[in-house]
Amino acid sequence: MNTEELLQQAIDIAIKGQKNGGGPFGAVIAKDGEPIVTCHNQVTNHNDPTAHAEVEAIRQACQKLNTFDLSGYDIYCSCEPCPMCLAAIYWARLGHIYYACTKEDAKEHGFDDSFIYEQMALDINQRKITQKTC
Numbered sequence: 072m073n074t075e076e077l078l079q080q081a082i083d084i085a086i087k088g089q090k091n092g093g094g095p096f097g098a099v100i101a102k103d104g105e106p107i108v109t110c111h112n113q114v115t116n117h118n119d120p121t122a123h124a125e126v127e128a129i130r131q132a133c134q135k136l137n138t139f140d141l142s143g144y145d146i147y148c149s150c151e152p153c154p155m156c157l158a159a160i161y162w163a164r165l166g167h168i169y170y171a172c173t174k175e176d177a178k179e180h181g182f183d184d185s186f187i188y189e190q191m192a193l194d195i196n197q198r199k200i201t202q203k204t205c
């Protein structure tokens with residue numbers, strides 16, 4: 072499959088997921104154009120704020136491949152990954168990220184993660200959630 076087809080697959084699973092009660096986000100992990108997992112957002116279905124499509128895809132791919140290292144694989148997302156997913160993508164060592172719409176597009180539809188990006192850029196003592204060593 073080419074990039075456009077894999078992105079369309081991510082969009083299709085996002086639509087399917089939304090119809091089943093999840094958030095409207097999808098992700099596909101593939102190697103050399105061959106998808107190995109296709110997942111959608113499960114936050115509301117599982118009452119899990121970390122169950123974004125990208126994290127779900129990483130979890131399933133790692134389980135399927137019996138590894139925590141997805142080097143050589145790429146991720147195709149219906150939307151630009153949020154900071155949590157972006158970090159997870161780095162931790163999983165995925166090679167490339169492709170996305171169909173931007174975080175600004177998502178913001179226009181009520182999914183605004185800009186405050187997290189802003190918080191991460193602040194000094195640790197200026198963030199909304201306090202962090203301390205004890």
Ligand SMILES: [Zn+2]
Pocket residue numbers: 123124125152153154155156157
């Ligand atoms: Zn995310």
